[in-house]
Amino acid sequence: MKLMSSLSMAMGIATVAHAATIYDICDKNYLKKALAGVSTPPGITISPDLVTANVVFNETIDSYFFPDSVVKFCNTTVAYSHAGRDDQVLLQILLPAPNEFQSRWLSTGGGGYSIYSGMWTLPGGIVYGAASGSTDGGFGSFDTNADTAMLLGNGSVDYETLYMFAYKAQWEMSQIGKPFTKNVYNMTDDDRLYSYYASCSEGGREGWSQLQRFGDEWDGAAVGAPAFRWSFQQTQHLFSNIVEKTLDYYPPPCELDKIVNLTIIACDPLDGKLDGVIARSDLCLLQFDIQSTVGQSYYCAAEGSSTPAQNGTVSAEGAELVQQIIAGLKDSDGHQVYLSYQPGAALDDAETAWNEDEGKWELSIDELGGEYISLLVYKNSTTLESLDGVTYDTLREWMISGLHEYDSTLQTTWPDLSPFQKAGGKIIHYHGEADYSVPTASSVRYWESVRSIMYPRQDYNSSAEALNEWYRLFLIPGAGHCAPNDAMPNGPFPDTSLGSLIEWVENDVFPTTLNATVLQGEHEGENQQLCAWPLRPLWIDDVMECVYDQASIDTWHYDFDAIPVPVY
Ligand SMILES: *[C@@H]1O[C@H](CO)[C@@H](O)[C@H](O)[C@H]1NC(C)=O
Ligand SMILES: *[C@@H]1O[C@H](CO)[C@@H](O)[C@H](O)[C@H]1NC(C)=O
Ligand SMILES: *[C@@H]1O[C@H](CO)[C@@H](O)[C@H](O)[C@H]1NC(C)=O
Ligand SMILES: *[C@@H]1O[C@H](CO)[C@@H](O)[C@H](O)[C@H]1NC(C)=O
Ligand SMILES: *[C@@H]1O[C@H](CO)[C@@H](O)[C@H](O)[C@H]1NC(C)=O
Ligand SMILES: *[C@@H]1O[C@H](CO)[C@@H](O)[C@H](O)[C@H]1NC(C)=O
Ligand SMILES: *[C@@H]1O[C@H](CO)[C@@H](O)[C@H](O)[C@H]1NC(C)=O
Ligand SMILES: *[C@@H]1O[C@H](CO)[C@@H](O)[C@H](O)[C@H]1NC(C)=O
Ligand SMILES: *[C@@H]1O[C@H](CO)[C@@H](O)[C@H](O)[C@H]1NC(C)=O
Ligand SMILES: [Ca+2]
Numbered sequence: 001m002k003l004m005s006s007l008s009m010a011m012g013i014a015t016v017a018h019a020a021t022i023y024d025i026c027d028k029n030y031l032k033k034a035l036a037g038v039s040t041p042p043g044i045t046i047s048p049d050l051v052t053a054n055v056v057f058n059e060t061i062d063s064y065f066f067p068d069s070v071v072k073f074c075n076t077t078v079a080y081s082h083a084g085r086d087d088q089v090l091l092q093i094l095l096p097a098p099n100e101f102q103s104r105w106l107s108t109g110g111g112g113y114s115i116y117s118g119m120w121t122l123p124g125g126i127v128y129g130a131a132s133g134s135t136d137g138g139f140g141s142f143d144t145n146a147d148t149a150m151l152l153g154n155g156s157v158d159y160e161t162l163y164m165f166a167y168k169a170q171w172e173m174s175q176i177g178k179p180f181t182k183n184v185y186n187m188t189d190d191d192r193l194y195s196y197y198a199s200c201s202e203g204g205r206e207g208w209s210q211l212q213r214f215g216d217e218w219d220g221a222a223v224g225a226p227a228f229r230w231s232f233q234q235t236q237h238l239f240s241n242i243v244e245k246t247l248d249y250y251p252p253p254c255e256l257d258k259i260v261n262l263t264i265i266a267c268d269p270l271d272g273k274l275d276g277v278i279a280r281s282d283l284c285l286l287q288f289d290i291q292s293t294v295g296q297s298y299y300c301a302a303e304g305s306s307t308p309a310q311n312g313t314v315s316a317e318g319a320e321l322v323q324q325i326i327a328g329l330k331d332s333d334g335h336q337v338y339l340s341y342q343p344g345a346a347l348d349d350a351e352t353a354w355n356e357d358e359g360k361w362e363l364s365i366d367e368l369g370g371e372y373i374s375l376l377v378y379k380n381s382t383t384l385e386s387l388d389g390v391t392y393d394t395l396r397e398w399m400i401s402g403l404h405e406y407d408s409t410l411q412t413t414w415p416d417l418s419p420f421q422k423a424g425g426k427i428i429h430y431h432g433e434a435d436y437s438v439p440t441a442s443s444v445r446y447w448e449s450v451r452s453i454m455y456p457r458q459d460y461n462s463s464a465e466a467l468n469e470w471y472r473l474f475l476i477p478g479a480g481h482c483a484p485n486d487a488m489p490n491g492p493f494p495d496t497s498l499g500s501l502i503e504w505v506e507n508d509v510f511p512t513t514l515n516a517t518v519l520q521g522e523h524e525g526e527n528q529q530l531c532a533w534p535l536r537p538l539w540i541d542d543v544m545e546c547v548y549d550q551a552s553i554d555t556w557h558y559d560f561d562a563i564p565v566p567v568y
Helices: 002-015 028-036 123-127 146-150 159-184 202-213 230-236 239-247 253-271 281-287 316-327 367-377 392-406 418-422 440-454 460-468 497-507 550-555
Strands: 044-046 052-061 069-082 089-095 104-107 130-135 151-153 194-200 220-224 297-300 310-313 353-355 360-362 426-432 471-476 514-518 527-530 536-540 543-547
Touching: 028 052, 028 159, 044 159, 052 123, 069 123, 069 159, 089 123, 089 159, 104 123, 104 159, 123 130, 130 159, 146 159, 146 367, 159 202, 194 202, 194 497, 202 220, 220 497, 230 367, 230 392, 239 316, 239 392, 253 281, 253 297, 253 310, 253 316, 253 536, 281 550, 367 392, 426 440, 426 497, 440 460, 440 471, 460 471, 471 514, 471 527, 497 514
Parallel strands: 104 130, 104 194, 194 220, 220 426, 426 471
Antiparallel strands: 044 069, 052 069, 069 089, 089 130, 297 310, 353 360, 514 527, 536 543
8 A cells, every 4th residue: 555655646746737537547557556556355366457447427327225316437347366266256346536536435235145236236336426346256257146156066065155245255345445445546544435335135234244243444334124144034034935834825916915905004094194104013013903804805917827817805814824924933832933024014925826737826935035945054956946844843943053054154143343333333224114025123133132232231221322323223114125115105215325324424414313215106206204213103293203112112022932042
């Protein structure tokens, strides 16, 4: 780095009169010099000759994670390798024009088994004047997901891929991306480069992997619906299937859709605002009887030749199925194993398949759940062929064995964030209250784990208040998984969460509530505010208040008495 600074100084004398443009920095030779000044972590070698760069103008970005914008940036890719491995890891780094750069770095992550989300996440940095990076994890290319690289053969996990996916690739990217950015913009060692992380779902898990391990590397993170507590999160995707098997009932999808619709209609007003949105799924859980949907008629038209028209009435089995799914996994002794989705969330894991030959709906193994078992428990495939013989107790064993095996890699729920907090870091954590893929209560549990581990000697209110000074959790009324929800279109989404985070970190603007926007439907563009946990929204005479409601808070807390060790 020293080398680079003196180099830039020497060059500066010659070109001091000329303000650098995006063309000046988006030049391979310029970027090679910036890379040459990066002191890499041990064992990492950058290949300067493989750097690519092109200027991108007028890129229209349309995402839920930052306001719609038209941006320009330098698109650069950087390749590096690990000592002793014949490998190549690619980073894509978007660089703002020098006059738009605001001394910020942004790391972003992936979704599902992908570590890279491309233009879905990266341009968020450009919107806020940050250089922003994504990695391909070394899995082969930006289009190659970790799952296809995970197995070398039967029973043989590629542990480098596992660790890269779990946390190592993100760490290496920030170790390279941050000093590279400083060099590109001629920042000195003393100049402050703010470091942010923003992503949702698997990208949210990756974010937590960094905050938990390398806390002092970050000024702030905006993380959504993290797919963490890995072995529980992934295995629970199969829970709905096992409820179906246990009840021997495979509902037409239309029946489940109808139950969700009736739940929304019944629970919408409980929050005090009649807007088609369940902002209080906790009150819904306490007050709505799913059995009341039995006998209501449903109809869904045929779709193509593969899905027949569905015309019927909600059955007792259908209502029972939904009730058991929402109650969460219990073992055969009736002890709680894990948590589940909130009432009003779509029931994607329970989706059945139409068997045309037999003219009936049948089991369809949830892909993500099945993939975890085949890929990381059986270690022989990316697709689970059968759930024969699998019971609630099998799911519990998979959760426990996975907790043991992947605790230091994918689990990602280390609850002590002291290094991050001591370094002054700030977290905005958000989660859709109708998430159908990562249960909303999963995020609540982690926040509560951090609270109880970091403030063990304080009572609930004072520890909650202390944690809320730097780590705030916002549940999003009606939102689905990292996205708004068509079934509750008037619900908001926090599309300016990165902006709110930056304001908090750099200008001390405290996010008492989180800024959010309705992103679809007749109220598109309307501003709404989200309450910070443990406070819950309640509309009184059309005005939202964030209230403390013990009975509601209690519904989010589960005692996993079927698990013999702490589950953070
Ligand atoms: C950094 O300094 C070099 C040398 O003075 C100059 O050529 C370059 O344009 C500068 N870059 C920026 C982003 O200002
Ligand atoms: C970008 O869009 C602006 C406004 O429409 C236009 O003036 C400009 O020429 C465009 N730039 C490029 C490189 O297309
Ligand atoms: C960025 O660069 C990479 C590598 O050259 C290229 O594959 C990708 O299409 C580029 N993206 C844009 C938006 O130009
Ligand atoms: C494991 O063995 C099975 C059966 O021989 C084969 O179908 C499968 O492709 C193998 N999986 C891997 C990852 O090699
Ligand atoms: C559920 O409500 C949505 C509108 O939000 C509608 O499109 C759908 O047809 C309804 N489903 C059923 C089964 O009635
Ligand atoms: C659904 O079934 C009921 C009872 O059999 C019938 O009256 C109704 O017309 C059917 N609806 C449609 C849209 O086919
Ligand atoms: C993977 O292993 C499981 C458990 O041993 C076995 O049931 C399954 O058939 C295997 N699948 C493949 C593709 O080898
Ligand atoms: C915690 O604070 C809330 C108000 O914010 C209050 O209603 C509640 O009684 C407090 N609980 C305890 C145990 O003090
Ligand atoms: C808050 O969101 C509204 C749209 O809902 C937007 O106009 C405003 O700029 C946002 N405020 C901040 C600080 O990002
Ligand atoms: Ca409502």
